[in-house]
Amino acid sequence: MSYKELNVKILCGEVYMKQNRQHYLLIIPAVILCFVFFLLPMMKLLWLSLTEQQGMSYWYILTKPIYLRSLLSTLLLSLVVTAASLIIATVVGLFLTRYEFKGKPVLVAMLSFPLVFPGVVIGFFVIMLAGRQGLFAELGLALVGDRWTLAYSISGLFIGYLYFSIPRVVLTVMGAAEKLDYNLIEAGRSLGANRWQLLRDITLPALTPGLISSGSICFATSMGAFGTAFTLATNLNVLPMTIYTEFTLNANFAMAAALSLILGFITWLCLAIARRQGGSSLGMGG
Amino acid sequence: MKKGVYFYLQLTFTLVVCAFLIVPIFMSITAGLTNNYFIGIKSGFTFRWVIQVWSLYSDTIWLTMKIALVTTVINVCVGVPCAYYLARTRTKFSAFLDECLTLPIAIPGMAIALGLISVYGGISDFRMSWLFILVGHVIFTLPFMVKSVLAVLQSINIRLLEEGAASLGASFWQRFFHVIVPNCKTGIVSGILMTLTLSAGEFNLTWMLHTPITKTLPVGLADSYASMRLEVSSAYTLIFLGMILPLLVAAQWLNRKPKPRA
Numbered sequence: 168m169s170y171k172e173l174n175v176k177i178l179c180g181e182v183y184m185k186q187n188r189q190h191y192l193l194i195i196p197a198v199i200l201c202f203v204f205f206l207l208p209m210m211k212l213l214w215l216s217l218t219e220q221q222g223m224s225y226w227y228i229l230t231k232p233i234y235l236r237s238l239l240s241t242l243l244l245s246l247v248v249t250a251a252s253l254i255i256a257t258v259v260g261l262f263l264t265r266y267e268f269k270g271k272p273v274l275v276a277m278l279s280f281p282l283v284f285p286g287v288v289i290g291f292f293v294i295m296l297a298g299r300q301g302l303f304a305e306l307g308l309a310l311v312g313d314r315w316t317l318a319y320s321i322s323g324l325f326i327g328y329l330y331f332s333i334p335r336v337v338l339t340v341m342g343a344a345e346k347l348d349y350n351l352i353e354a355g356r357s358l359g360a361n362r363w364q365l366l367r368d369i370t371l372p373a374l375t376p377g378l379i380s381s382g383s384i385c386f387a388t389s390m391g392a393f394g395t396a397f398t399l400a401t402n403l404n405v406l407p408m409t410i411y412t413e414f415t416l417n418a419n420f421a422m423a424a425a426l427s428l429i430l431g432f433i434t435w436l437c438l439a440i441a442r443r444q445g446g447s448s449l450g451m452g453g
Numbered sequence: 454m455k456k457g458v459y460f461y462l463q464l465t466f467t468l469v470v471c472a473f474l475i476v477p478i479f480m481s482i483t484a485g486l487t488n489n490y491f492i493g494i495k496s497g498f499t500f501r502w503v504i505q506v507w508s509l510y511s512d513t514i515w516l517t518m519k520i521a522l523v524t525t526v527i528n529v530c531v532g533v534p535c536a537y538y539l540a541r542t543r544t545k546f547s548a549f550l551d552e553c554l555t556l557p558i559a560i561p562g563m564a565i566a567l568g569l570i571s572v573y574g575g576i577s578d579f580r581m582s583w584l585f586i587l588v589g590h591v592i593f594t595l596p597f598m599v600k601s602v603l604a605v606l607q608s609i610n611i612r613l614l615e616e617g618a619a620s621l622g623a624s625f626w627q628r629f630f631h632v633i634v635p636n637c638k639t640g641i642v643s644g645i646l647m648t649l650t651l652s653a654g655e656f657n658l659t660w661m662l663h664t665p666i667t668k669t670l671p672v673g674l675a676d677s678y679a680s681m682r683l684e685v686s687s688a689y690t691l692i693f694l695g696m697i698l699p700l701l702v703a704a705q706w707l708n709r710k711p712k713p714r715a
Contacts, residue, residue, distance in 0.1 A: 190537075190538050190541060190542060191538075193534035193535065193537060193538045193629075194534065194538040196530070196531045196534070196535075197531050197532070197534070197535035197538075197550070197554065197595070197599075198550065200531060200591065200592070200595070201550075201553050201554055201592075201595075204569065204588050204589075205553070205556070205557060205565065205592050206553060207568075207572055208565065208567075208568025208572045208573075209560070209564075209568050211568060211571045211572045212564065212567060212568045212571060215571060255470060258463060259463075259466065262463040262464070262467050266460060268464075274467065274468075274471055276705055277471045277474060277475050278470070278471060279705070280698075280701055281474050283650045283651065283654060283697065283701065284654065285654035285656045285674075286656055286657065287656050287671055287674050287675045287678065288654070288671075288674065288690060288693065290678070291481065291674070291678050291686060291690060292477035292478070292480075292481065293477075294678075295477045295480045295484070295687075296473075296476070296477050296480075300490070300491060300683065302476065302477075302480065329473075330473070330474065330477075333470060333474065334474070387559070390561075391561030391562070391563070391657070393561070393563055393656070393657040393660070394656040394657060394660075394671070394675070397656075397660070397675060398675060398678050398679075400679075407561065407563055407657070411563070411661075414567065414661075420567075420571065423567055424571070427561065427563050427564035427567055428564065430561055430563075430564065431559070431560040431561055431564045435560065437559075438558065439559075
């Protein structure tokens with residue numbers, strides 16, 4: 168083969184493509200792992216949820232009050248947490264991108280550290296803040312002579328969920344705000360728009376995709392958060408706790424399978440929405 | 454820009470939010486080091502709670518490290534080739550595979566754990582060993598590794614690099630190890646850090662998969678929160694934070710933006 172021929176072949180990608188078959192070798196371990204330890208178990212779960220209990224598992228979720236209440240209260244709690252973290256994070260995120268000041272990198276680092284704390288640890292932090300001996304209890308004792316103990320109720324869950332949601336949303340908002348076109352804001356200002364008009368008409372619309380994506384990630388994480396609820400052992404039965412009780416105390420595998428698949432479907436849907444908005448799927452923790 | 458009243462309002466708000474995130478960490482660190490938390494810092498500092506935790510739970514710490522390290526090794530060996538394949542191939546199969554590999558991020562850990570128990574729970578040797586937890590951790594963390602490497606591979610023109618190497622006569626494996634891997638080093642390193650932190654802190658899956666003889670650190674933490682006094686729980690949390698904070702700092706350092714040259 169002459170040099171020229173070889174060159175043509177390389178240009179056509181022929182030499183290169185010849186070894187493409189070896190690509191398949193690279194993927195085999197991942198395929199095996201994924202199939203044996205993920206897809207197969209998931210299919211088994213689906214099968215169990217459909218066949219056991221005379222195939223009534225999904226019907227029970229809609230008709231039995233304990234399951235329906237758990238599902239609805241988890242949805243509601245996650246919605247409220249998502250809304251609260253979006254508002255908080257938008258204020259903080261916009262502030263941290265707009266201004267430069269001393270110590271800002273430290274603040275950003277502080278905001279992003281809790282991102283990977285496991286749910287159990289966050290539950291413990293809530294006890295530290297709002298438990299019987301916590302900071303809020305001392306504060307309440309000093310101010311009004313009454314210990315504020317929020318940790319073991321729905322407000323404890325709210326505090327815990329907020330704790331792991333805020334870092335996630337703040338980082339996304341900062342990412343989106345950095346791409347903001349400040350010329351538009353300058354133009355708006357020169358046309359006489361005030362601070363709120365600028366926020367409403369320029370900044371927020373530009374941030375919307377980021378807010379939708381981080382909001383849905385936040386919602387999904389809240390739905391699936393098990394560790395926090397487990398540590399706080401609240402009287403509120405959130406969905407992951409219901410699944411756990413069904414599995415361990417009632418030994419009702421089919422019901423646990425059906426509930427966890429419903430939960431999985433909801434969180435998957437949220438992350439699909441997040442991905443459509445171009446967000447990364449950091450659905451971890453809780 | 455002139456710093457008006459809005460600046461200080463927002464600054465205060467941001468500081469309050471940061472305090473909400475940071476104060477509990479400091480509280481648990483001090484609680485783990487004070488003699489008696491209910492009396493306060495004036496009861497004096499001590500390492501006795503940390504030592505007590507070590508004597509009670511050191512096996513969970515070693516197991517956590519072992520699982521995190523092995524998970525990372527598997528993730529590198531499986532995830533990097535997989536990311537390369539996904540970056541190079543645009544077929545329906547690769548899209549399907551991408552979807553399947555990302556799914557464990559979206560599915561709650563409990564569902565994955567229940568699935569694993571339903572299929573393999575009957576094999577008691579496997580169920581009782583730490584490998585059962587390892588499998589869960591690999592499934593849960595692999596997507597993060599793949600995504601992290603894939604992001605780097607998609608930002609560079611690997612096709613061009615590979616064609617250059619191929620035209621110089623490099624074989625496929627030479628290209629893979631000497632061109633592809635060095636070029637996605639940052640992705641691999643950040644994937645490794647992420648795998649280590651996630652595996653060390655994983656609870657949702659692990660709580661379902663663990664047995665009394667295979668307890669990891671977060672499982673022990675939940676155990677101590679439920680049954681131990683506050684100082685012991687705090688000291689245990691302190692050890693856990695000591696384990697993952699270096700990883701977090703390393704990840705931040707890696708992700709820092711290169712400063713624009715003046």
